[in-house]
Every structure is written in C-alpha cells, then in structure tokens.
Amino acid sequence: MKIKPLQILAHIILILGVLLMVVPIWISFASSTHDTVTILTEGMKFNIGEYFSRNYNEVLNEKGGWSEEVTAAKMFINSFIMALGIATLKVTISAMSAYALVYYRFKLAVPIFWLIFITLLVPLEVRIFPTYKIVSDLGLTNSYTGLILPLVASATATFFFRQFYRTIPDELLESAKLDGANSWRFFIDFLVPLSKTMIAAMFIFMFVYGYSQYLWPLIMTTSEKYWTVVMGMKIIFTESYEGVALPRTAERFAYIILSMLPPVLVVVILQKWFIKGLIQTEK
Amino acid sequence: MSFLDLKNVTKIYPNGTKAVHETSLSIDEGEFMVFVGPSGCGKSTLLRMVAGLEDITEGDISLDGKLINQVDPSERDVAMVFQNYALYPHMNVYNNLAYGLKNRGIDKETIEQKVNDAAKLLQISDFLQRKPSMLSGGQRQRVAMGRAIVRNPKIFLFDEPLSNLDAKLRIQMRLEIKKLQQKVGVTSIFVTHDQVEAMTLADRLAVINNGIIEQLGTPIEIYDNPKSLFVAGFIGSPQMNFLDGNIKNKTLSAEGFEIKDIQSDFNGDVILGIRPEHLSQTENGLINLKVDLVEQLGSDNLVYGQLKDKKDFCYRCPGNQTIEKGSNLSLNIENNKYYIFDKSTGKRVN
Structure with a gap:
C-alpha cells in the first residue's frame, strides 16, 4: 500500500495529539515515584524512581488536613459517593423529566423545557451564594446530601433524553398501551431499556462532572470528614518549614495519579456502551 | 344489537x-x-x-x-x-x-x-x-x-x-x-x-x-x-372510465354517441361510467377508440387510447387478442353495464 503524504501529515498530527495528552500524565506518574527532595532539586522526572510503594502508601493512609483527621482514602470514598450520587440522580431525574416533557402533552411542556434549558446559562458557580444559603438553612452543610443535592438537576441530560424519546415511534407507546402497560410500566419496560446506552453515556459525563467538583465542596464542607479528592489536592501534603508551608511534591504527584483513577475506571468500564450511545440507537 | x-x-x-x-x-x-x-x-x-x-x-x-x-x-x-x-x-x-x-x-x-x-x-x-x-x-x-x-x-x-x-x-x-x-x-x-x-x-x-x-x-x-361516483372510481382496477354526458327524456348523449331508453328519470348533466372490462369489440359499436398503448398482462390486455374528443379511455380484453397500436377499435357496452351519476352531486341515478 502506498502511503500518501497527507496520511503522514495526519499521523503526525495524531501522534502529537497523543503525546500532548500522555506526556503530562507520564511525567506526573514518574515523578510520583521519586522523593520530594529529588524533584525539588532536579525538577520533574521522566524515569521511574524507587519510592513508588512508600509514596503511595503514605498518600493513602497518612492523616492530613488542618486537624490531621482525614486520609486520602477517606477523601476518595467521599468523592466517589458524591460523584455516584450526582451521576445517578442526574440521570434518573433528567430521564424522568424528559419523559414527562415528551409523553405528557401538557400545554406548558415546551416553555418548561426551554426554562430547563436556560439553566445551562446559570451554572452552580453563578448561583453559589443563594445555593449555600438554602443548603445551610436546610441544615445540610457537612453532609453527603448537601454535597449532592444542589447538583442533581441537569439541563444537558434532560435535553439528550428528550431528543432521544422524540425519535421513538408513537406506535410503540400505543401498542404498549393496548398491551396494558401504564405510564410507569412504559417508562421502565420500554424507555429505560431502549435508552440504556444513552444512560451509560450520560452516567459517564455526569460522574466525571460530579467527581471534578471543586468550588461547591470547598464552600459547603467545614468538617474534614466530607473533604473530597479535588479540593484536598490544594490542602494536604503540605509541610510546615520555619512557618512556611512547603508542598510535599512527590506525594502530591502520587495523589494526582490516584485521583485520576476513578473517572478513568468508569470510562473504561462503560466505554463500550458510551460509544454505542453516541453513535447508534437500538431501534 | x-x-x-x-x-x-x-x-x-x-x-x-x-x-x-x-x-x-x-x-x-x-x-x-x-x-x-x-x-x-x-x-x-x-x-x-x-x-x-x-x-x-x-x-x-x-x-x-x-x-x-x-x-x-x-x-x-x-x-x-x-x-x-x-x-x-x-x-x-x-x-x-x-x-x-x-x-x-x-x-x-x-x-x-x-x-x-x-x-x-x-x-x-x-x-x-x-x-x-x-x-x-x-x-x-x-x-x-x-x-x-x-x-x-x-x-x-x-x-x-x-x-x-x-x-x-x-x-x-x-x-x-x-x-x-x-x-x-x-x-x-x-x-x-x-x-x-x-x-x-x-x-x-x-x-x-x-x-x-x-x-x-x-x-x-x-x-x-x-x-356514487367516488365509490365507482375507487373500486375496480383499472379504474372505471368516466365520460361527460347529458340526459334528456331517457336519452343519454355523450361525446360521439347516444344511449336510448335508459333506466332513469333524471334530466341534466351526468357522468357516464363504464368499466374497462364491461366492453367488447363489435362492428359499428357505440364507442370508437384510437389505441395509444397496450399493456399485455398475459391473461388480459389493457388497451389505453383516446375517444374522438381526446378523452382518455381504457378497455380490457382477453390476452389472446392482438391489438395493434394506432388501430381504431369499435366497442360496445356489454349487457348495458354502465353507471350514470349526477354530475353535480356524484350520486348514482340509474
């Protein structure tokens, strides 16, 4: 097969893209296996060092934070609970609201849909003070509920589900009706299985979204028990040296690598469905 | 019930x-x-x-x-x-x-x-x-x-x-x-x-x-x-032929021919319907058809052509008859099987 110049160019661009994505991660990983002094004196590393097990062990088990109460492992669990809660509820709620918008033909369905859609323009960061006020009035600061609840409504997912449901032929609903399926059964027996690839794709998006929340957990948690991985990144593994806080760089790199794992795992596990959900529908 | x-x-x-x-x-x-x-x-x-x-x-x-x-x-x-x-x-x-x-x-x-x-x-x-x-x-x-x-x-x-x-x-x-x-x-x-x-x-x-x-x-x-005219046109394939006509004192005159003693007391403008399969060839028949096209289905031939007034017309005959394109056919309505509809209401009048 003859290789055309254009193909070579295309490959060069692709390879550059891959390097751009992979090299920083590799540097982080390689650096996480050295000790801090080496990194501080010699800069970031490309080769694997010999402190792998020590660094990672410390990261997972050492107590950190201001009051030395929280471990990274605990923060992982917190982040996981938050991301899982956000993703699950976002998918459930938006699938149901899309169901209502598409199948219950009430007069205000379209205006309501646009109202939901407009909330895309008002992300959490914009409404953070009123949100904090409400959550705090409800007494939900320092709780998983408080971490999750303000983030569970999703215009994006509602939009995707709505578009998907609209492609399902009316005859399917009518046929199901004649077969004795009520609204609830139609949702559970038809829409959910038909949109399972869609659900998987949305779940991944929303899991990563929930996992990478920074500002909200930072503001609403005062107890270290509810710290999450992403906010912890700034705070833990700092060493006080003559009154100046110095980062423990090597451990931080290990922490960063570990913090990337949960979303990566979710993507890897669900990616088959994820791709299906993006490119095809089972109809 | x-x-x-x-x-x-x-x-x-x-x-x-x-x-x-x-x-x-x-x-x-x-x-x-x-x-x-x-x-x-x-x-x-x-x-x-x-x-x-x-x-x-x-x-x-x-x-x-x-x-x-x-x-x-x-x-x-x-x-x-x-x-x-x-x-x-x-x-x-x-x-x-x-x-x-x-x-x-x-x-x-x-x-x-x-x-x-x-x-x-x-x-x-x-x-x-x-x-x-x-x-x-x-x-x-x-x-x-x-x-x-x-x-x-x-x-x-x-x-x-x-x-x-x-x-x-x-x-x-x-x-x-x-x-x-x-x-x-x-x-x-x-x-x-x-x-x-x-x-x-x-x-x-x-x-x-x-x-x-x-x-x-x-x-x-x-x-x-x-x-009615609608039912007549909808049921039957090929479709029934429709010709404009007029009835006066039980005599129907259409373009080029007349039918006498029809079973109707209606007077006025009508539409005459004749099914393609209710026609047969004869000498000096009522209808003269100039053949444009013949569709041979094997068992039947569908003959399409025009009457004197350029009106499209279809005639269905057994498949064993050979009919040349461009020839002139003389046709009669078999057993008086024709339908007359009031032109204004579309209702059957015979």
Missing part, C-alpha cells in the same frame, strides 16, 4: 379538522370488515377510536353490548396490528408475545402455553428467541399478528399492516390473514387504501371518503352497484 356498534361517531381534532362525520356502523361477531379509502379520509381515525387511541368527540361505540367510550384501551380487549408493526425492539419474539399477558397477571405456564400455541399457528416457533431486528419483513408481520392473537381479544384491528411489504409477500400475507381470521374466527377490522386488498379480504367493505362512509356492502355488491 350487533357485536360492535358505532353510533353517530364524530371526531374533531383540537385544530378543528373534522376527521370523521357522524358515522354509524354495525359489525357482526366473526365478521371481517374492511375500511377502504384514500389517505386522509378518516379510516384510520375511525379504527383508532375503536381501539381507544383517539378520543371520541361525539357518538357512542359499544363492543359486545358494553359502551366503551370511556374505557381505557388496555381494558377494551382489542388487539391492534400497526403499519410499522410496532414490535418491541429490545424484547425477543417470545417476550413480544408474552408482554401483554404478563401485564394482565396471567401465570407463567399459561403464558408459555399461549405463546407457543400462537407461535405454532403462525409458524414463528423457530425464532422465539430472536430480536425483531433479526427478522425479515414477513416474519415481523407474523410476530405482530401473533401479539394480537395470543391475547385472544374480542376484536382484531389492522391498520394498513401490509403496506410495508413487497408486492409478492403482500399477496401471500393477505391470504394468510384471511385464512387465519377464518380459522380463529375473531371479529376483525382492516384498514387499507388498496382496493385489491379490500376486495379480497372483506366480508363487508366500507368505502370511506372525507370522513363519511360512502357505501357499505359486500365487495361484489359494491363492485356491481356503486352508489
């Missing part, structure tokens, strides 16, 4: 379109009724009102002696076969058939037996485990019918179920539907726009136009005795 009764049923859509006008109709138990008409004539709406998928604006529908206007579709005990089959794409054939039974709370063994019986009847036992996407058009059609049969409903509703099949399969499935209906003996309503389908399937036929039943009767009654 008959099995299914429609009394002055009217459907007006929210946007003001009147789809069905005060239609009354009775269907006997076990009867195969066909609604036929052009698209948008209201035949599907009428069917969907029986199914409960459309609200009834006015009038009453009762099934087996029970008023069902307000009864939920799932409780009407009707089964419907849709044009695109509406099979459940994520369920295999078995579950497609079993779903309606499960929802009715029937126990597993009974469901299994019923599904297997229906599958055997329709010869789909071999692919009970397959998904609908793995089936051919004819097989899907059968599954759709199976889903209707398995519930043992009071009435089958077919909404143009054959229009997605190719010509050969359509004829085959048409036969199978008819056979099956006779075997199972369930009252059926079949909606189609295809007059051949309608003629072959129906015990009785309702020709519908603009939301009104134009004529109701057995296929042969309707073919032999169409009551």
Whole structure:
C-alpha cells in the first residue's frame, strides 16, 4: 500500500495529539515515584524512581488536613459517593423529566423545557451564594446530601433524553398501551431499556462532572470528614518549614495519579456502551 | 344489537379538522370488515377510536353490548396490528408475545402455553428467541399478528399492516390473514387504501371518503352497484372510465354517441361510467377508440387510447387478442353495464 503524504501529515498530527495528552500524565506518574527532595532539586522526572510503594502508601493512609483527621482514602470514598450520587440522580431525574416533557402533552411542556434549558446559562458557580444559603438553612452543610443535592438537576441530560424519546415511534407507546402497560410500566419496560446506552453515556459525563467538583465542596464542607479528592489536592501534603508551608511534591504527584483513577475506571468500564450511545440507537 | 356498534361517531381534532362525520356502523361477531379509502379520509381515525387511541368527540361505540367510550384501551380487549408493526425492539419474539399477558397477571405456564400455541399457528416457533431486528419483513408481520392473537381479544384491528411489504409477500400475507381470521374466527377490522386488498379480504367493505362512509356492502355488491361516483372510481382496477354526458327524456348523449331508453328519470348533466372490462369489440359499436398503448398482462390486455374528443379511455380484453397500436377499435357496452351519476352531486341515478 502506498502511503500518501497527507496520511503522514495526519499521523503526525495524531501522534502529537497523543503525546500532548500522555506526556503530562507520564511525567506526573514518574515523578510520583521519586522523593520530594529529588524533584525539588532536579525538577520533574521522566524515569521511574524507587519510592513508588512508600509514596503511595503514605498518600493513602497518612492523616492530613488542618486537624490531621482525614486520609486520602477517606477523601476518595467521599468523592466517589458524591460523584455516584450526582451521576445517578442526574440521570434518573433528567430521564424522568424528559419523559414527562415528551409523553405528557401538557400545554406548558415546551416553555418548561426551554426554562430547563436556560439553566445551562446559570451554572452552580453563578448561583453559589443563594445555593449555600438554602443548603445551610436546610441544615445540610457537612453532609453527603448537601454535597449532592444542589447538583442533581441537569439541563444537558434532560435535553439528550428528550431528543432521544422524540425519535421513538408513537406506535410503540400505543401498542404498549393496548398491551396494558401504564405510564410507569412504559417508562421502565420500554424507555429505560431502549435508552440504556444513552444512560451509560450520560452516567459517564455526569460522574466525571460530579467527581471534578471543586468550588461547591470547598464552600459547603467545614468538617474534614466530607473533604473530597479535588479540593484536598490544594490542602494536604503540605509541610510546615520555619512557618512556611512547603508542598510535599512527590506525594502530591502520587495523589494526582490516584485521583485520576476513578473517572478513568468508569470510562473504561462503560466505554463500550458510551460509544454505542453516541453513535447508534437500538431501534 | 350487533357485536360492535358505532353510533353517530364524530371526531374533531383540537385544530378543528373534522376527521370523521357522524358515522354509524354495525359489525357482526366473526365478521371481517374492511375500511377502504384514500389517505386522509378518516379510516384510520375511525379504527383508532375503536381501539381507544383517539378520543371520541361525539357518538357512542359499544363492543359486545358494553359502551366503551370511556374505557381505557388496555381494558377494551382489542388487539391492534400497526403499519410499522410496532414490535418491541429490545424484547425477543417470545417476550413480544408474552408482554401483554404478563401485564394482565396471567401465570407463567399459561403464558408459555399461549405463546407457543400462537407461535405454532403462525409458524414463528423457530425464532422465539430472536430480536425483531433479526427478522425479515414477513416474519415481523407474523410476530405482530401473533401479539394480537395470543391475547385472544374480542376484536382484531389492522391498520394498513401490509403496506410495508413487497408486492409478492403482500399477496401471500393477505391470504394468510384471511385464512387465519377464518380459522380463529375473531371479529376483525382492516384498514387499507388498496382496493385489491379490500376486495379480497372483506366480508363487508366500507368505502370511506372525507370522513363519511360512502357505501357499505359486500365487495361484489359494491363492485356491481356503486352508489356514487367516488365509490365507482375507487373500486375496480383499472379504474372505471368516466365520460361527460347529458340526459334528456331517457336519452343519454355523450361525446360521439347516444344511449336510448335508459333506466332513469333524471334530466341534466351526468357522468357516464363504464368499466374497462364491461366492453367488447363489435362492428359499428357505440364507442370508437384510437389505441395509444397496450399493456399485455398475459391473461388480459389493457388497451389505453383516446375517444374522438381526446378523452382518455381504457378497455380490457382477453390476452389472446392482438391489438395493434394506432388501430381504431369499435366497442360496445356489454349487457348495458354502465353507471350514470349526477354530475353535480356524484350520486348514482340509474
């Protein structure tokens, strides 16, 4: 097969893209296996060092934070609970609201849909003070509920589900009706299985979204028990040296690598469905 | 009271379109009724009102002696076969058939037996485990019918179920539907726009136009005795020839010929209808046809041509006659089989 110049160019661009994505991660990983002094004196590393097990062990088990109460492992669990809660509820709620918008033909369905859609323009960061006020009035600061609840409504997912449901032929609903399926059964027996690839794709998006929340957990948690991985990144593994806080760089790199794992795992596990959900529908 | 009764049923859509006008109709138990008409004539709406998928604006529908206007579709005990089959794409054939039974709370063994019986009847036992996407058009059609049969409903509703099949399969499935209906003996309503389908399937036929039943009767009654211009034009293939004419004192004069002593007291402008198959060649016949085109179907020839006034005209003759393009034929109407319609109202006047 003859290789055309254009193909070579295309490959060069692709390879550059891959390097751009992979090299920083590799540097982080390689650096996480050295000790801090080496990194501080010699800069970031490309080769694997010999402190792998020590660094990672410390990261997972050492107590950190201001009051030395929280471990990274605990923060992982917190982040996981938050991301899982956000993703699950976002998918459930938006699938149901899309169901209502598409199948219950009430007069205000379209205006309501646009109202939901407009909330895309008002992300959490914009409404953070009123949100904090409400959550705090409800007494939900320092709780998983408080971490999750303000983030569970999703215009994006509602939009995707709505578009998907609209492609399902009316005859399917009518046929199901004649077969004795009520609204609830139609949702559970038809829409959910038909949109399972869609659900998987949305779940991944929303899991990563929930996992990478920074500002909200930072503001609403005062107890270290509810710290999450992403906010912890700034705070833990700092060493006080003559009154100046110095980062423990090597451990931080290990922490960063570990913090990337949960979303990566979710993507890897669900990616088959994820791709299906993006490119095809089972109809 | 008959099995299914429609009394002055009217459907007006929210946007003001009147789809069905005060239609009354009775269907006997076990009867195969066909609604036929052009698209948008209201035949599907009428069917969907029986199914409960459309609200009834006015009038009453009762099934087996029970008023069902307000009864939920799932409780009407009707089964419907849709044009695109509406099979459940994520369920295999078995579950497609079993779903309606499960929802009715029937126990597993009974469901299994019923599904297997229906599958055997329709010869789909071999692919009970397959998904609908793995089936051919004819097989899907059968599954759709199976889903209707398995519930043992009071009435089958077919909404143009054959229009997605190719010509050969359509004829085959048409036969199978008819056979099956006779075997199972369930009252059926079949909606189609295809007059051949309608003629072959129906015990009785309702020709519908603009939301009104134009004529109701057995296929042969309707073919032999169409009551209006619309029915005459719609039933029969190739279509009936229509010629303008005028009646004065029992004499009909059309362009180029006259018919005397017609059985009508009507005077005025009329349309004369002659079926292509009710003509024969003769010397000095009434009608002179200049042949433009001959379609040889083997058993028959369809001869298309023009009359003196350039009016298009069709004549059907046995396939063994050779007819040259460009020749002139002289034709007579056999046994006075012609139809006269009032030009202004379209009603039959002879």
